[in-house]
Amino acid sequence: MNHHLFDTAPDFNQPIAVLKHCHDRIRKQLETLQKLLGHLPVHGADSDARKAAQAVQKYFNHAAALHHEDEEENLMPMLQATARDADAVQLEQIIPGILADHQQMEREWQQLNTQLEQIAQGHSAELDSAAVQRFIDRYTSHMAVEETNIAPMAKRLFSHEQMEQLGSAMQARRGIKPSLPQSQVPEQHQVPVSNTVANGVVLADIRLDYGRASLTEDDVLADPIAQFGKWFEEAMHAKVNEPNAMSLATVDTEGRPSSRIVLIKQYDQRGFTWYTNYDSQKGQQLRATPHAALLFFWSELERQVRIEGTVTKTSREESDKYFYSRPVKSQIGAIASKQSEPIANRAQMEANYDAVAEASGDQPVRPEHWGGYRLDPVRIEFWQGRRSRFHDRIVYCKQADGSWTRERLQP
Ligand SMILES: Cc1cc2nc3c(=O)[nH]c(=O)nc-3n(C[C@H](O)[C@H](O)[C@H](O)COP(=O)(O)O)c2cc1C
Numbered sequence: 001m002n003h004h005l006f007d008t009a010p011d012f013n014q015p016i017a018v019l020k021h022c023h024d025r026i027r028k029q030l031e032t033l034q035k036l037l038g039h040l041p042v043h044g045a046d047s048d049a050r051k052a053a054q055a056v057q058k059y060f061n062h063a064a065a066l067h068h069e070d071e072e073e074n075l076m077p078m079l080q081a082t083a084r085d086a087d088a089v090q091l092e093q094i095i096p097g098i099l100a101d102h103q104q105m106e107r108e109w110q111q112l113n114t115q116l117e118q119i120a121q122g123h124s125a126e127l128d129s130a131a132v133q134r135f136i137d138r139y140t141s142h143m144a145v146e147e148t149n150i151a152p153m154a155k156r157l158f159s160h161e162q163m164e165q166l167g168s169a170m171q172a173r174r175g176i177k178p179s180l181p182q183s184q185v186p187e188q189h190q191v192p193v194s195n196t197v198a199n200g201v202v203l204a205d206i207r208l209d210y211g212r213a214s215l216t217e218d219d220v221l222a223d224p225i226a227q228f229g230k231w232f233e234e235a236m237h238a239k240v241n242e243p244n245a246m247s248l249a250t251v252d253t254e255g256r257p258s259s260r261i262v263l264i265k266q267y268d269q270r271g272f273t274w275y276t277n278y279d280s281q282k283g284q285q286l287r288a289t290p291h292a293a294l295l296f297f298w299s300e301l302e303r304q305v306r307i308e309g310t311v312t313k314t315s316r317e318e319s320d321k322y323f324y325s326r327p328v329k330s331q332i333g334a335i336a337s338k339q340s341e342p343i344a345n346r347a348q349m350e351a352n353y354d355a356v357a358e359a360s361g362d363q364p365v366r367p368e369h370w371g372g373y374r375l376d377p378v379r380i381e382f383w384q385g386r387r388s389r390f391h392d393r394i395v396y397c398k399q400a401d402g403s404w405t406r407e408r409l410q411p
Pocket residue numbers: 242245258259260261262263264274275276277280281282283339340
């Protein structure tokens with residue numbers, strides 16, 4: 001028979017095992033509580049009872065709270081960010097119950113804690129057995145749900161890096177320094193740096209590992225516009241949030257870049273089209289330097305597409321066609337807004353809108369300074385996220401004769 005002399009905790013590089021170890025310790029404390037119920041009527045708050053009460057208090061007042069924080073602030077948000085499809089649905093069903101349990105267990109614990117405090121001090125031998133039983137039952141079924149559903153899912157979905165991220169967050173919560181010996185930390189990194197923390201998470205530790213798909217030379221189509229169309233269809237099919245939103249980067253006359261989101265309205269062999277105000281900041285920049293870069297990031301598919309090229313205005317007919325297809329209120333808004341120019345306040349903007357609405361009725365006229373731009377691409381890169389930042393990148397470059405070359409880039 002294999003006896004363990006000591007109750008050895010697993011290392012934080014196996015965070016799921018650490019969480020399971022916490023459960024085992026909780027089970028021990030629950031057993032003690034159960035025994036205490038039988039002990040008190042016979043022996044009163046004797047020295048054994050006082051010690052048992054103190055041990056249970058110590059555990060649930062400190063370690064259990066940290067354990068719940070591990071789950072609420074790290075494990076579950078990381079799982080929610082990683083899980084897809086059936087796993088995501090399962091999490092949506094389970095997580096609200098887990099969070100509600102944590103709150104209920106905390107309330108039930110506070111009630112027991114008051115009684116245990118009296119016992120620990122030898123002042124009382126009263127322990128509400130119904131309350132103890134409720135607490136034990138709730139914890140027992142709660143841990144079973146986590147061990148049956150959450151832990152196996154985390155083990156299946158988390159990459160090595162995510163396990164490390166979870167383990168270090170749990171270590172940090174307990175004030176334990178990472179295990180890398182100081183001698184191995186390069187000298188320039190030994191200065192103390194303060195972390196940026198958002199919602200309890202160290203910003204520098206936020207890290208998703210990608211692994212949904214791959215992109216090989218054989219996967220991509222010969223024509224990059226057709227390849228873009230394929231990925232755009234897939235983004236639509238996957239119900240990516242605003243798949244038509246793209247970043248548009250332009251430069252000023254000194255080469256200083258600026259970027260903003262615009263909506264793509266058309267793509268074909270001529271290029272990629274969006275609509276805006278020609279006098280806006282981007283309009284002025286494109287007038288002086290008609291080169292731009294577009295970027296799509298389809299996070300749900302772990303994909304980005306980078307497109308670079310030369311920009312021209314769409315024909316007046318095309319701009320008319322799109323302008324008049326927009327809701328009338330958006331047409332009025334486009335007329336009323338001197339896009340990118342400062343204005344005193346919202347009230348002034350509303351007044352300008354009302355004045356345009358009054359003047360144009362239900363038939364606004366497209367102003368000359370509002371219309372489309374089309375970017376004629378010379379370079380299009382398709383990027384598919386892969387495990388451990390070892391991504392796939394295939395780039396197409398347009399040749400003088402209009403044909404496209406294709407090559408793989410390193411991640
Ligand atoms: C999702 C989204 C879509 C947008 N679409 C457009 C658009 O199609 N055309 C546009 O002019 N501005 C659009 N905007 C507003 C631009 O991001 C930007 O604020 C505006 O065009 C002014 O940019 P500029 O001052 O650099 O010219 C959009 C913003 C967001 C967040």
